[in-house]
Amino acid sequence: MIPAAQPIIGDDERAAVDRVLLSGMLAQGPEVKAFEDEFSPYVDNRHCIAVNSGTSALHMAFVAAGIRAGDEVIVPSFSFAATANAVRLTGATPVFADIETDHFNLDPAAVEAAISPRTRAIMPVHLYGHPAAMTELQAICQRQNLLLFEDAAQAHLASLHGTKVGAFGVAGSFSFYPTKNMTSGEGGMVTTGCDHIARQVRLLRNQGMERRYENEVIGFNTRMTDLHAAIGRVQLQKLTKWTEQRQANAAFLSSHLSGVVTPPVAAGAVHVYHQYTVRVVDHNRDAFAEQLTKKGVGSGVYYPTPIHRLPSFGLSLDLPVTEQVATQCLSLPVHPSLSQGDLETIVEAVNSVARAGS
Numbered sequence: 001m002i003p004a005a006q007p008i009i010g011d012d013e014r015a016a017v018d019r020v021l022l023s024g025m026l027a028q029g030p031e032v033k034a035f036e037d038e039f040s041p042y043v044d045n046r047h048c049i050a051v052n053s054g055t056s057a058l059h060m061a062f063v064a065a066g067i068r069a070g071d072e073v074i075v076p077s078f079s080f081a082a083t084a085n086a087v088r089l090t091g092a093t094p095v096f097a098d099i100e101t102d103h104f105n106l107d108p109a110a111v112e113a114a115i116s117p118r119t120r121a122i123m124p125v126h127l128y129g130h131p132a133a134m135t136e137l138q139a140i141c142q143r144q145n146l147l148l149f150e151d152a153a154q155a156h157l158a159s160l161h162g163t164k165v166g167a168f169g170v171a172g173s174f175s176f177y178p179t180k181n182m183t184s185g186e187g188g189m190v191t192t193g194c195d196h197i198a199r200q201v202r203l204l205r206n207q208g209m210e211r212r213y214e215n216e217v218i219g220f221n222t223r224m225t226d227l228h229a230a231i232g233r234v235q236l237q238k239l240t241k242w243t244e245q246r247q248a249n250a251a252f253l254s255s256h257l258s259g260v261v262t263p264p265v266a267a268g269a270v271h272v273y274h275q276y277t278v279r280v281v282d283h284n285r286d287a288f289a290e291q292l293t294k295k296g297v298g299s300g301v302y303y304p305t306p307i308h309r310l311p312s313f314g315l316s317l318d319l320p321v322t323e324q325v326a327t328q329c330l331s332l333p334v335h336p337s338l339s340q341g342d343l344e345t346i347v348e349a350v351n352s353v354a355r356a357g358s
């Protein structure tokens with residue numbers, strides 16, 4: 001069975017953890033600082049602040065920027081729940097806007113229509129590793145005096161017109177969960193060009209302290225450990241090579257698949273293929289996936305239920321593209337461990353299921 005995703009952990013990662021264990025300093029320390037410094041060039045040299053998850057990165061960034069109860073933040077519903085949870089956890093209200101079918105990202109026209117007097121911010125998700133329409137969203141934010149955040153949890157190294165994701169808005173957030181393009185076990189990173197937000201996130205992750213027992217604000221404990229940072233540092237060294245492998249795998253799939261809608265790349269965009277997601281339009285998607293499984297090809301549905309309809313939000317909204325894409329999307333294996341034989345198996349399986357009809 002070709003797995004839909006596969007974290008790659010090798011001797012280097014194990015040695016890095018061992019080095020930290022032997023040092024006896026396990027919590028946030030020099031490894032975290034080094035990880036932050038080394039991550040910064042990948043987001044156009046912004047401030048980087050490591051935390052314990054991508055969700056914490058989103059949450060800390062919002063709190064640091066002053067997002068609070070009474071505010072509205074426009075987000076896509078076609079994403080992982082953390083996108084909207086992080087808004088809600090500040091006391092603010094996530095307002096769900098519809099997406100476009102090409103890249104499954106926020107539709108700028110839908111965003112503009114969702115703006116109210118309470119809107120404080122917009123947060124696109126660079127879903128599956130394809131950058132959102134940042135030029136248009138930046139223009140909306142400037143015109144309407146709104147803050148632009150980025151959920152870059154799936155998009156390490158993606159860029160648009162030469163600018164890296166995580167470097168567009170007032171703050172960006174990355175995740176290092178094991179299935180993401182690189183991992184630290186669990187972990188996240190806030191990236192920002194704003195000195196004030198950077199300092200606030202540093203305070204917030206550590207109970208509001210910069211100097212011990214001189215707590216300045218009410219904070220959290222969302223620190224990353226040196227154990228996790230050590231793994232992240234090793235993985236960061238491999239990220240460029242792995243990303244190129246994902247892109248090569250995606251190029252092969254796009255030039256050989258037929259009978260499904262393959263993911264196009266926008267002009268000026270660098271797609272990093274956290275997922276390689278096709279749309280199944282002529283067949284029942286779930287039956288299609290079952291047939292692939294029988295042929296030894298794993299796949300995934302991200303996300304079968306839009307966030308607004310999850311029991312935790314329980315909203316009924318009119319988001320027709322979101323609803324349609326949720327029934328059509330299917331992510332095929334694209335991870336860097338695939339062999340040429342695996343890629344050929346995937347193509348053969350998809351094309352024959354598409355031809356057969358289901």
Ligand SMILES: *Cc1c(COP(=O)(O)O)cnc(C)c1O
Pocket residue numbers: 053054055056079080082083125151153154175176177187188
């Ligand atoms: C993974 C993910 C998150 C949350 O990251 P964690 O590290 O799991 O907390 C947030 N947003 C999106 C789009 C994600 O894919």
